[in-house]
Amino acid sequence: MSKKIFIKTLGCQMNEYDSNRIYDSVKRLGFEKSQDQNNLDCYVLNTCHIRDKAKEKVYHDIGRVKKLYKEKNKPIIVVAGCVAQAENQEMLSREPYIDIVIGPQSYHKINEKLKNFIKGNKIEETEFDTVSKFNYFDNLENENNKISSYLTIQEGCDKFCSFCVVPYTRGPEYSRPFNKIISEAEKLIKNGTKEIILLGQNVNAYSFKEKTKDYRISDLINKLETYSELKRIRYTTSHPRDMTDDLIECYLTSKKLMPLVHLPIQSGSNKILKLMNRKHTVEKYIEIYEKLIKINPKIEFSSDFIIAYPGETENDFNETLNLVKKIRFINSFSFIFSPRPGTVASNLDQIDNKIAKERLLKIQEYLFKFQLKKNESFINKSVDVLVENEIVGQNKLFGRNQYMNSVIFENGKNFIGKNVNIKIEHVNQNSLFGKIAKNNMRAA
Secondary structure, three states: OOEEEEEEEOOOHHHHHHHHHHHHHHHHHOEEEOOOOOOOOEEEEEEOOOOOOHHHHHHHHHHHHHHHOOOOOOOEEEEEEHHHHHHHHHHHHHOOOOOEEEOOOOHHHHHHHHHOOOOOOOEEEOOOOHHHHHHHHHOOOOOOOOOEEEEEOEEOOOOOOOOOOHHHHOOOOEEOOHHHHHHHHHHHHHHOOOEEEEEOOOHHHOEEEEOOEEEEHHHHHHHHOOOOOOOEEEEEOOOHHHOOHHHHHHHHHOOOEOOEEEOOOEOOOHHHHHHOOOOOOHHHHHHHHHHHHHHOOOOEEEOEEEEOOOOOOHHHHHHHHHHHHHHOOOOOEEEEOOOOOOOHHHHOOOOOHHHHHHHHHHHHHHHHHHHHHHHHOOOOOEEEEEEEEEEOOOOEEEEEOOOOOEEEEEOOOOOOOOEEEEEEEEEOOOEEEEEEOOOOOOOO
8 A cells, every 4th residue: 555745845946856856766665646635644845945934934834734633643744955954953853743854965865764764763864965866866767747847957056145045055066967967858858848947056057077078058958959859948047157158159049948038136236246245246247138138139037136135225226226127127036135044144234124125115116017018018919838737627728938927828629738829818917818829829
């Protein structure tokens, strides 16, 4: 009889990828994926430490599971991911209901920990063992069969931005062997994947040396381009310092690399960028922007912004606002600075919360306006949509256009996994809505 396991995934795309690989691993122990949280043998919470109150969200979720199993045998409770890495023993001490704490570079050991688990014995595994982890998963087939699939190519960070915990929770930068990535990509394509999103904390820092060849992310993109069954290529998250000319050139030569560049800048003030230890300038960022627009005018940009970083004056904020107005980002993430324990910025004096909120609302007013304006530009036009799935209970299909917009349209024959032209009828800030273009449809 199979055992039931459920993984709740918080945070970034890499956590989603990791959760899928954990599923692939625990199948070997007879665990079966379940969506019914009321009758489990194992509950895994895969955590993210980027946003505010990440740790408290973990305890809140564990408390919810406690209530579910108050009158029945509890499942093995595993806390995984970046919060697990950062808190480890403290987490086991504070919440006795947790059985296993395992960091993101130790996932290859999860079968061993589950197999040898003895009720009452607490287990903590948070060593940085990235090479062993990927060696293990390279020998384990990726069973993901989604139309759009994530594929991790690089982990960790050597940048040490003053506000960021990633170097402490994911470790130093590590790039997977080129042939192992391609082998996994081939498996995903065989499973039915039509779009691959290459992942890394600094994805464009990917660098793998083999004999006389130094592979970069551009080499991965160019190789993926050759697979006829694969229709789209994306990557995230990139760093301005690693936006090299060979990668920029891909936007001219590749027909499958989508023209949305997500390139976090965090601030439009050089003073604040220096305080953040970002190691790039606004001028360098604009130079990259202009190179890309020149090489492919269809390219649009999205970014990340930290508002009210310690030391940000009204003038610094206005410089960020001016950058937003210049580039007109079509889809960005903006947050008020929240200190992460252990980082340099955690000890700095924070800006008054009222001022911070006012600045956030002001910048979001422009970000959301440009996002909506871009969406409205699609009205009465046909857009190419890769159809990903059916929306349960609505008789509608869901897909995305080349700029990652959600596109929702009337259900028809089986278009899932195909590229279809959709005539857009109306939009909102986040999504496009339309119908199949009767005389302008293609299945690819």
